Amino acid sequence: MIFTVNHVTTYRYDAPMRSAVQSLRLFPSRFDGQRTVSWEVKVEGGTRGGSFRDGAGDKIEGWSIRGPVSEVSIAVTGQVETIDLAGVLRGHRELVHPFAYLRETTATWIDDALDLLARESIAGANDDLARAHALARGVGEAISYTPGATDARTTAAEALAQGEGVCQDHAHAVCAVARAVGMPARYVSGYLYARDDGELHDASHAWAEIWVEGIGWIGFDAANECCPDARYIRLGSGLDAREAAPIKGIALGAGEEELDVTVALEAVQQ
Incomplete structure (x- = not known):
C-alpha cells in the first residue's frame, strides 16, 4: 500500500519562552516492509541541526528555536509504501544487541501480576514463536482497549490492575511480560491506517516487538490482536514510550505548555 501522511504537532505557551530545542524521531524506518517515497519534516521558525542514525537504526534529527517563543509547530508530510511481512522486521540494520532489551523501566516494571500473566500465557507453548504470540494474546485479553482510560504516565502494571488502557499500555505490557520470561522486547512508535474492523485510526499508534531466536x-x-501488516508505518523503537518518543524537547522559560496533535493518513494505492 502507499500512504500519504500529514502529522502536525503544536506546542503553545501562555508566556513567551526564551528558546526551545527538539529531538525528532519522526522518520520512517528502513527495512524490507516499507519504502519512503518522499518525506519532509519542518519546524516553523526553527533551525535544523545535526542528524544521525542511532544504534537501533532510527534516524534522529535536532532542531532549535530562538525566542521569544509562543508556539512551536512541527509538521511532517510524506508518502510511504508498505508491504505485509507478517510482522517480521526483515532487512532492518541496527547495532544494538537484542539482549539490551531485557532491561526493565519504570513504565514496564514487572510486578507479581504481570509475572503471573506471562507464565500463565505461555503455558503449553512449545517454542519461542508460539510463546511470543501467546504473550501478546494474553495481554490483549487482560487489558481492554478503552480510549481515555489511562494517561502518558500510566505503567503496564497499573493498566493491568485496572484491566483497561490504550495502545501505549498494551505495548508496555507486552514488553513487560516478554522480558519476564527472558524474551527481549521493545516499544515501537508509528502510524496505523485502520483497525481490523475498518475504523479509521486518527492518531499515532504504538505496538511492541519481541525477539524470536532464528x-x-x-x-x-x-x-488490535494482530501483527503489524501493510496498514502500519514504523518510525522508531526504544525500551518504552519515553525512549521511543517521536518528539523529545525542552523549552526554557516560565510559560505553561499546551499540546495539540493531528494525524491524517490516506491510502493512495493498494
Missing part, C-alpha cells in the same frame, strides 16, 4: 524482531499489536 527469526528476529516480530511486531505484536495486542490492542
